[in-house]
Amino acid sequence: MSKIDALMDWPSFLPILRRGLRRSGIGPQGYDPLVLFKCPLIGQWHGLNDPKLERALKVRLDFMIFCAFDLHARVPDETTYCRFRNALAKGGVYDDLLAEVCHQTEDHGLKLKEAEAAIIDATLVERAARPRTHIDAPEDRALLASPADMENPPYRRARRSGRGRGAG
Numbered sequence: 632m633s634k635i636d637a638l639m640d641w642p643s644f645l646p647i648l649r650r651g652l653r654r655s656g657i658g659p660q661g662y663d664p665l666v667l668f669k670c671p672l673i674g675q676w677h678g679l680n681d682p683k684l685e686r687a688l689k690v691r692l693d694f695m696i697f698c699a700f701d702l703h704a705r706v707p708d709e710t711t712y713c714r715f716r717n718a719l720a721k722g723g724v725y726d727d728l729l730a731e732v733c734h735q736t737e738d739h740g741l742k743l744k745e746a747e748a749a750i751i752d753a754t755l756v757e758r759a760a761r762p763r764t765h766i767d768a769p770e771d772r773a774l775l776a777s778p779a780d781m782e783n784p785p786y787r788r789a790r791r792s793g794r795g796r797g798a799g
Contacts, residue, residue, distance in 0.1 A: 632673070632697045638739050641665055644731060651722030662707055667715045668728060669698045670707065681709035 648664040673694055674684035688694050688706040700706060707715075719725040736742065 632693045635736070635741075636697050638741070639732070639735055641669075643735075644668060644728060647724050647727050647731065648719075651719045651724030651728075653722060662711070663699075664715075666698050666700075667707060667711070668719075671712050671716060672732065673697060674712070681712045684712065685709045 644665060648668060652664060670684060670688065671681075673679075674681070674687075677687070679687055685706060685708055688698065688700065695702065695704075698706075716725065719728065
């Protein structure tokens with residue numbers, strides 16, 4: 632994501648966005664049109680529908696950086712992306728914007744390919760195999776064990792099972 636972000640000439644998209652959106656400049660400005668354009672792009676590249684894109688922009692740091700969102704910034708909701716795409720299509724510039732993305736990437740000798748997977752998190756899961764009931768003490772600990780320690784159940788079990796020190 633950072634490579635494509637660095638290669639693209641994002642300001643060149645602004646005239647096309649302005650032509651398609653035809654904003655009057657009156658009233659609340661809302662989200663930056665360039666940011667709103669980048670969000671559905673990464674959704675398309677990663678095979679995310681609008682609800683999944685909204686969730687991903689809240690948790691994926693690489694998406695946040697690509698779209699220039701702060702860590703705790705509000706991200707557009709799923710309906711915002713839909714309305715934005717519809718406004719671009721109605722303004723007749725949606726295909727022009729996508730053609731510009733392709734043109735710029737091809738100028739660098741690159742081709743965009745849909746992402747197949749991404750590491751989102753790691754979860755520890757208890758294994759299904761039966762846990763070990765006996766753990767052998769390392770050699771250095773066995774040498775330091777006092778007679779009182781030998782009365783503790785782990786040492787007794789090791790001695791009874793024949794796995795204690797000197798059994799091997």
